[in-house]
Amino acid sequence: MATLLKLQMNENLFLRDPQDTDLGRKIVHHSIQLIDELGLEAFTFKKLSVLIGSTEASIYRYFENKHKTLVYLITWYWTWLEYRIDFEINNIQDPFERLERAIMLITEKKGYDHSFPDVDETALQRIVINEADKTYLTKQVDDDNKYGLFKGYKTLCNRIADIVSEVNPDYPYAHSLVSTCLQAAHQQVFFANHLPSLTDHAGSVEEVYKRNFMFIHELVTKAIQK
Amino acid sequence: MATLLKLQMNENLFLRDPQDTDLGRKIVHHSIQLIDELGLEAFTFKKLSVLIGSTEASIYRYFENKHKTLVYLITWYWTWLEYRIDFEINNIQDPFERLERAIMLITEKKGYDHSFPDVDETALQRIVINEADKTYLTKQVDDDNKYGLFKGYKTLCNRIADIVSEVNPDYPYAHSLVSTCLQAAHQQVFFANHLPSLTDHAGSVEEVYKRNFMFIHELVTKAIQK
């Protein structure tokens, strides 16, 4: 039986902490379900309120708007991913092996994590694939950044860039390389599903993920080779 | 004096060809200006119609909705970029040099091209940086793809992937590598402007673009090295 855990989230992501109440947890759980099902554009607080048998007004007490809700969910995912990387490479000494494990974790298909019963990580990974870029591709990106809304992503990126620098301290593009690979990790899956001529990954879902791991692993390895 | 040119666009991108009439050209010209200024979310046909002294109804006769308008503009950019690559590498024999020129063209900051007087390529490049991913990150991506709306992007990607394969026919991820680099080419600029801890590119605008060229050039070169 897994230990129940709670990830610490930046307070500017919400008005009332959704992890603290029944309604809050319902909002998180069902917004994942509904964004996955409808996509961000068709997702509304009205539809969500009907789904969970509550009201728009109540949901607005937790999240300022649907954009902040998305940023919250996506940030939760990055924070969770960083936690999993930390956990897994904790007692590995060899920097290169640490890097390999990290690449494995960012490129693998996610399953349900029993430590977080309200979050369907499989659905959330699909949301990351389809919607994550929309968190920052807005006119308010600088404001949002000022309030620390992207700290989860930046911390994750820096964490992995540090490992890159452990392997090769002279490689000058560690951050660019990692942010590029984090992007490719989900973008290539999207392309394999919808615009297959933009990738070389084909076959079953498992094969796509496996091939994507090999592509990114090789890309990173060669890029930072001394 | 430059020759005036017209890029052939997929007919499913519009209801009436905006390149054929005064109003159409005004719509293209000012939608670039307005999306650049307001961002896609705040851009509306109402605001555009006021700006060009026309009406919403008239604009709807050219484009089905603002999403299609964006796809049209972004596709125009990819088509233009491919034309420029073709033009520039036309009489270069060495595959590696052809590839280098292509990477230069996808990563360089764009200036105004007098062959297309209605299009402000500098503003359009900013739109590509901020909004391009939104063309396909939607629930209707498969429908849109069926109607050929992404052909411009796919053709460009394949064109460059072919050059990659000329340099190294055994590299198995030519398409993935190119789509990843096309993405990085604008994403890294966005990060340098708004989320600088996600890149290693800093300094003046010119330095950011130059460093990004070097990053991507090195990434590709090492990736496809035999």
Added chain:
DNA sequence: CACAAAATGATAGTAATACTATCACATAGG
């Protein structure tokens, strides 16, 4: 257990958005 405080629900209302429809007017080409 009582009571105050906090959370939720019910309801209403508003400005803006994303369209669609209709009809009149302009004009451009054959």
Added chain:
DNA sequence: CCTATGTGATAGTATTACTATCATTTTGTG
């Protein structure tokens, strides 16, 4: 000249993205 096409003017609708108010329920604390 006259017809077809394009454009403008105007109106209307359902939905969205909120905000506000007040009643009711739940909860934590003394």
